[in-house]
Amino acid sequence: MKSNRRSFLKTSAAFGAALAAPSLIPGRAAAAGEIEVGVLFSQTGGLSIIEKSLADATLMAIEEINAAGGVNGMMIKPIVEDGASDPKTYNEKASKLVIRDRVPTVFGSYTSASRKAVLPVFEKRNNMYFYPTYYEGFECSKNVVYTGAVPNQQLSNFVPWIINTLGKKKFFIVGSNYIYPREMAKVSKILIEQHGGEYVADEYLELGHSEWGAMVSKIKDSGCDVVLSNVVGDSVVAFYREFKNQGLTHDVLPICATVTSEIEIAAMGAEFAAGSYTSFPYFQAIDTPENKSFIERYRSFVGDPKAVTHHALESSYFQVFLWKQAVEKAGEATPDAIREAIKGQTFDAPNGKVTVDPENLHTYLTPRIAQWGADGQGTIIEAYDEPVQPMPYVAYGEAPENLFCTAGGLDSSKL
Amino acid sequence: MSEILFIGLSLSSILLLIALGLSITYGAMGVINMAHGELVMIGAYTAVISGIYLNINLFLALPLAFLVSAAVGLALEKLVIRRLYGRIIDTLLATWGVAIVLQQLIRLEFGLSFFGIHIEGLGPGLQNMNVPSFLTQPFEIGGIPIQPYRSFIILVTVLLTLLTWFLMYRTSMGTQVRAIMRNPQIAAACGIDVKRVSAFTFAYGSGLAGIAGVLLAGFKTVMPDMGASTVVDGFLVVVVGGVGSLLGTVLASALLGQINGIFAILTNDILARAVVFGVVIAIILWRPRGLFAFKSR
Numbered sequence: 001m002k003s004n005r006r007s008f009l010k011t012s013a014a015f016g017a018a019l020a021a022p023s024l025i026p027g028r029a030a031a032a033g034e035i036e037v038g039v040l041f042s043q044t045g046g047l048s049i050i051e052k053s054l055a056d057a058t059l060m061a062i063e064e065i066n067a068a069g070g071v072n073g074m075m076i077k078p079i080v081e082d083g084a085s086d087p088k089t090y091n092e093k094a095s096k097l098v099i100r101d102r103v104p105t106v107f108g109s110y111t112s113a114s115r116k117a118v119l120p121v122f123e124k125r126n127n128m129y130f131y132p133t134y135y136e137g138f139e140c141s142k143n144v145v146y147t148g149a150v151p152n153q154q155l156s157n158f159v160p161w162i163i164n165t166l167g168k169k170k171f172f173i174v175g176s177n178y179i180y181p182r183e184m185a186k187v188s189k190i191l192i193e194q195h196g197g198e199y200v201a202d203e204y205l206e207l208g209h210s211e212w213g214a215m216v217s218k219i220k221d222s223g224c225d226v227v228l229s230n231v232v233g234d235s236v237v238a239f240y241r242e243f244k245n246q247g248l249t250h251d252v253l254p255i256c257a258t259v260t261s262e263i264e265i266a267a268m269g270a271e272f273a274a275g276s277y278t279s280f281p282y283f284q285a286i287d288t289p290e291n292k293s294f295i296e297r298y299r300s301f302v303g304d305p306k307a308v309t310h311h312a313l314e315s316s317y318f319q320v321f322l323w324k325q326a327v328e329k330a331g332e333a334t335p336d337a338i339r340e341a342i343k344g345q346t347f348d349a350p351n352g353k354v355t356v357d358p359e360n361l362h363t364y365l366t367p368r369i370a371q372w373g374a375d376g377q378g379t380i381i382e383a384y385d386e387p388v389q390p391m392p393y394v395a396y397g398e399a400p401e402n403l404f405c406t407a408g409g410l411d412s413s414k415l
Numbered sequence: 416m417s418e419i420l421f422i423g424l425s426l427s428s429i430l431l432l433i434a435l436g437l438s439i440t441y442g443a444m445g446v447i448n449m450a451h452g453e454l455v456m457i458g459a460y461t462a463v464i465s466g467i468y469l470n471i472n473l474f475l476a477l478p479l480a481f482l483v484s485a486a487v488g489l490a491l492e493k494l495v496i497r498r499l500y501g502r503i504i505d506t507l508l509a510t511w512g513v514a515i516v517l518q519q520l521i522r523l524e525f526g527l528s529f530f531g532i533h534i535e536g537l538g539p540g541l542q543n544m545n546v547p548s549f550l551t552q553p554f555e556i557g558g559i560p561i562q563p564y565r566s567f568i569i570l571v572t573v574l575l576t577l578l579t580w581f582l583m584y585r586t587s588m589g590t591q592v593r594a595i596m597r598n599p600q601i602a603a604a605c606g607i608d609v610k611r612v613s614a615f616t617f618a619y620g621s622g623l624a625g626i627a628g629v630l631l632a633g634f635k636t637v638m639p640d641m642g643a644s645t646v647v648d649g650f651l652v653v654v655v656g657g658v659g660s661l662l663g664t665v666l667a668s669a670l671l672g673q674i675n676g677i678f679a680i681l682t683n684d685i686l687a688r689a690v691v692f693g694v695v696i697a698i699i700l701w702r703p704r705g706l707f708a709f710k711s712r
Contacts, residue, residue, distance in 0.1 A: 046640060048539055049539050049540050049541065049638075052539075177685060203683055204683070204685065205683075205684050205685065206684070206685055206688065208644065209684060210634070210635045210636065210644075211426065211429075211684070212634075213422045213425055213426065213565070213676070213679075214422050214676060214679030214680050214684060214687070215679070215684060217418060217419075217422060217680065218680065234541060234635075234636035234638060237541065237543070237635070237636040238634055238635050238636065241633075241634045242634060244551055245551055245553065245562055245563075245564050245565070245634065246553060246562060247552075247553035247560060247562075263541075264541075266541075267540070267541030267542070267543055267636055268543060268636075269543045269545065303531070304533070
């Protein structure tokens with residue numbers, strides 16, 4: 001017994017040393033003529049449906065850049081990791097990419113939960129993270145470039161348009177019960193009051209909840225004339241279906257949504273959403289040659305002739321090009337150089353011109369409103385003339401002349 | 416007020432629909448079938464796929480889903496559960512494993528997605544089932560608005576409950592099932608073929624789950640992990656009602672559905688859910704065997 005235990009201790013000590021060894025040896029350097037980047041989305045788990053499409057768009061952009069000669073003559077080599085729809089796994093994989101693979105940049109995340117989970121890794125190791133999804137704002141990190149919309153870019157034209165053009169003044173705000181819909185509701189209320197509307201209720205349902213009987217009945221009895229929906233995920237489907245089943249129609253009481261995209265419409269069956277509205281900077285329906293070609297290329301890249309494109313997917317695509325331009329401008333691919341060079345970078349994305357704000361590293365985007373048709377596609381009925389400045393703290397009083405988040409960091413005294 | 420009661424009734428009918436099959440498999444055989452939700456999911460996918468490829472509507476999908484889910488349930492009983500009777504923890508783990516396998520079969524399109532073959536209607540994405548338009552257009556009878564789809568669910572649930580009652584209490588097969596529920600050894604000693612009857616019972620319970628799946632597909636998203644959340648509600652009902660009691664299951668779903676509906680209207684859905692869980696805990700503390708458990712002698 002004794003000798004057994006001793007030999008066990010010996011082997012386990014040796015094993016421990018072997019495990020520890022890689023961290024002592026410097027990370028393997030990329031081969032000459034290559035730049036390695038991390039691509040961190042969920043390939044498995046509940047969120048993989050949507051996150052795989054973001055990973056695909058990222059890889060497509062990398063392939064296109066490589067086909068056109070790469071970055072400064074160097075090929076981009078993606079290291080794809082699987083976040084597995086789990087924030088903890090996200091954190092581990094981000095650490096692996098940053099510490100072991102020593103990539104200067106990682107493209108990744110769909111949910112705020114996964115972004116918050118990897119944030120400490122990038123801030124502590126001073127690395128760069130490119131985040132493509134619309135989110136609730138209230139974040140100011142010099143290690144993240146945000147290329148999705150923040151609340152003011154989805155709502156600042158939407159709410160005034162509902163009040164002035166649709167002529168609807170009584171809002172029923174409904175959302176899934178977590179941070180994004182709650183922050184969106186805060187911004188909506190500010191805008192509703194500014195423009196002379198009112199809200200009759202502000203209600204929430206659990207994420208993934210699919211029993212909408214009581215809520216739709218409340219909407220019916222509330223006396224509202226428009227529903228502002230921040231409902232996300234598969235609850236969206238159950239919501240629109242129940243809405244129709246209870247006899248409500250979008251021409252009398254329209255649902256104006258901030259999250260309902262092409263994907264949810266396809267999942268619910270187009271007839272349930274026909275006539276309702278959504279606000280996003282990008283829609284598959286944008287009628288420009290650039291976007292048509294983008295959709296075509298994406299479909300052939302994933303090998304699915306019916307694949308849909310959506311806002312976060314488009315951001316996943318163009319942010320790689322913004323990154324490429326930054327690396328070319330800097331002449332080197334280190335996180336600090338990329339951060340400095342990305343400020344003010346402009347790119348002609350499928351949705352139009354996008355520019356990275358030099359202060360808060362968020363992106364100027366053009367808000368658009370689409371009305372859904374019976375074919376599951378939107379018709380763009382209203383678009384801003386020009387990209388709108390991103391303001392992640394607009395719910396707390398941020399304004400163009402009073403920025404909370406600047407290159408120097410967050411001024412927390414203003415909160 | 417009638418509207419609140421209708422919402423409660425509709426919630427109750429959905430609970431009962433899921434719990435009915437579960438109360439039979441759990442009650443009759445003491446099997447905690449964690450794969451019950453996946454049998455619901457299979458029913459929903461049967462509706463989606465038969466809609467795409469056979470172009471048949473909801474009404475024909477109901478019996479078809481019953482058969483498909485019953486067949487899967489029968490296979491599950493013969494291959495796994497039969498070998499684990501009386502080992503409740505083992506069946507729980509084994510059926511949980513089966514549940515994950517079934518989910519992945521749908522998600523990976525039976526493994527074909529590895530070879531780049533895509534079957535429309537399967538895969539990790541969200542699917543939907545077409546509902547005939549006359550079931551989605553509400554109408555009024557005497558000034559009271561009627562929601563046809565929810566009314567249809569209530570109707571089907573009532574019919575299924577009556578059918579189950581008839582099978583359990585008015586046929587010789589049902590008598591045998593009830594004998595096995597009380598005491599399988601003595602039932603076997605009396606000449607009942609316990610294995611055969613159990614297999615049929617399990618298949619019937621699974622088939623009911625399939626029907627529930629079709630009806631849920633009408634207002635829920637169809638996706639590979641849709642079953643996991645529904646099965647929790649099913650277990651709540653069965654545990655509150657008392658294992659093995661059809662009457663208990665019916666009353667428990669009526670009670671929990673109405674509590675959920677009333678609180679959801681008066682406050683909100685999140686609170687209503689908490690209240691339902693609170694009531695369930697209180698009932699289990701007060702009557703650990705449920706409201707209508709039979710006494711074993």
